[in-house]
Structure formats: C-alpha cells, structure tokens
Amino acid sequence: MKRHIFFDLDGVILDSMKYHARAWIEAFSQLGLSFSEEEIYLHEGAIELDTARTLFTSRGVIPTKEFFDSAFRLQKRIFIERFAKLVKPYPQVPDLLESLKKDGRKLALVTSSHAEILEKVFPKSLGKFFDVILTGDKVPRRKPHPDPYLTALSTLQADKGDSLVVENAPAGIKSAKLAELFCVAIKTTLPEEHLRLADLIAEDHTHLSELLLNGSLKRWGKG
Amino acid sequence: MLVEVKVKPNGKEDRVITVCVSKSLEVEIRAKPENNEANERLLSFLAKRLNLPKENLKIVKGHRERKKLIKIDGITEEAFWEKIKP
Numbered sequence: 001m002k003r004h005i006f007f008d009l010d011g012v013i014l015d016s017m018k019y020h021a022r023a024w025i026e027a028f029s030q031l032g033l034s035f036s037e038e039e040i041y042l043h044e045g046a047i048e049l050d051t052a053r054t055l056f057t058s059r060g061v062i063p064t065k066e067f068f069d070s071a072f073r074l075q076k077r078i079f080i081e082r083f084a085k086l087v088k089p090y091p092q093v094p095d096l097l098e099s100l101k102k103d104g105r106k107l108a109l110v111t112s113s114h115a116e117i118l119e120k121v122f123p124k125s126l127g128k129f130f131d132v133i134l135t136g137d138k139v140p141r142r143k144p145h146p147d148p149y150l151t152a153l154s155t156l157q158a159d160k161g162d163s164l165v166v167e168n169a170p171a172g173i174k175s176a177k178l179a180e181l182f183c184v185a186i187k188t189t190l191p192e193e194h195l196r197l198a199d200l201i202a203e204d205h206t207h208l209s210e211l212l213l214n215g216s217l218k219r220w221g222k223g
Numbered sequence: 224m225l226v227e228v229k230v231k232p233n234g235k236e237d238r239v240i241t242v243c244v245s246k247s248l249e250v251e252i253r254a255k256p257e258n259n260e261a262n263e264r265l266l267s268f269l270a271k272r273l274n275l276p277k278e279n280l281k282i283v284k285g286h287r288e289r290k291k292l293i294k295i296d297g298i299t300e301e302a303f304w305e306k307i308k309p
Contacts (some may be wrong), residue, residue: 011293177284178225180283197227
C-alpha cells in the first residue's frame, strides 16, 4: 500500500477536460487552426511551445513564442468566461479523498494548470484533503518533465517507493515515470493505447477507488 | 527520456534487432532472465552503445517482464535514435 498519493487535477479529480479542450479548439480556431478533441487530449498538460510543437507542425505552422502566447491567453480567457462554471468533480471523488485521508494517506494535487485557473474551478470543499497543492506556475518545467512530481515528493518528504501517481494523459504519465514513480492511469479521456506507459490502468473512478482503498497493487502483479 | 524496450533474453549476442516506428526497440540479450542478469546486461549494452555511464539508465517499469520502460538521462531523443540504429 502506497502512503503518498499524487493526483492530477483535470480528467482525474475534475470532469473538466472537455471544457479545456473546447476552449483550446475555439482559441486555435480564432487563430485559423483546426484540431479535434482527441488531439487536444493527447497533449493535455503539455500544450506548451516546446512540448506541443508537433501539434502545430502537423498543420504546417511553425509556432513562434508570440503565436503560442496569444493562443494561450485566448484559451485561458475563453475557458474562464464560458466554461469554468461548468466544471465539477467526478461524483466519486469526494468520498474517495475522504476515505484516503481517514486511512492516513498523504495526498498531493499536482496540476499543470495555473493558480488563477485552479482558483476558478477547484471546489474549496476538496482543498482540505490535500497536504500539498502544486500548480504549473510553481515549478521550473511543467509536465511531461518530471519537475512537478519531484517537487511534490520533496515537499511531502516522501519516498519514491511509497508514492503513487494518478494520471489520465500521456504527458502526466511521462512526468510520473521520469520521476520514477508508480503510475495508475484512469481512462476518463483517452483509450488504453495512449496510456500504456503507466503501470496500471483503472477503467473508471470505481475501479480506481477499489485499487487505492482495497486493492493491493500486487494483486495485479505490479508490486 | 523514456524508451520502451522489448527484450529477447537467452540470445547468441547482444544486439538491437529492430527499431519500431512507434519509437520502441527490440533487443536481443546474451543472458538468462534470472537473478536480474538480463536486466543488468541490457542496461550495460545500451549504456555502451550510447556512450553513457550505466548509472544514467534505469528500468522504471517491467523489471520482470519482456517489455520494459527505461529512463535514460544525458542524451536527447534525436541523438538516442541516431545512435541506437541497428
């Protein structure tokens, strides 16, 4: 049983990815680019100039910093104005977090979202469950770099072997594995083929709760 | 960087068999899949091939499976794929 559990926010705690994706699609559309929701999901947490370059080059655009900055500002404005109020936690999440705390686990929220976005979407009632909340603006490099999870580890003074990450997207899984952490991926936004670098796949939040609360990870042969 | 490696133990030699378009490798290793022998030899083989210290390579998933995920420090993805070609 792992004592420290690090949760991603969007697509894991909050049912928010479809709104982030719609805001990105609309922002890019205003800049003359068209993307599908799946393309955005594949880059969740990593829509940045250095890590999402292929997203743009696939449309024949060599992105400049100015282009990317304007897309980022536009997406943030569209998300806050139109979609933030629609974001809710997945229904099973409050009970899961409460049960984990009662079980004495230490929890961290590790998101690439900026503090300004977190303020708009994250329910205050869930804040009490987390010992650490790390936003993308508090680390030198965001996911898929290992920095967010390495920072969470050192802040909680946790051992790698006693820690587990819950993610839903390739960038977050890569970040967790580069930090040498055990990673459970949940299939909220993408099919299994995109989550294969994770150590375990949870079908949904019911399965995730079973794994984290009742299931020895060894039952699935992963130690 | 992270790379997926499918290992074929009990081989006649250490060699890269294929580099897949999905950016993964198949590697033959002249060691048994026992007592961590094949894992250690795999890391030594890749380190030598990449001209990196063995400490820069670590298996982060699949210690007891044929399919492994290896973390490699000190090399760019571009340089890795260039050096690893069979």
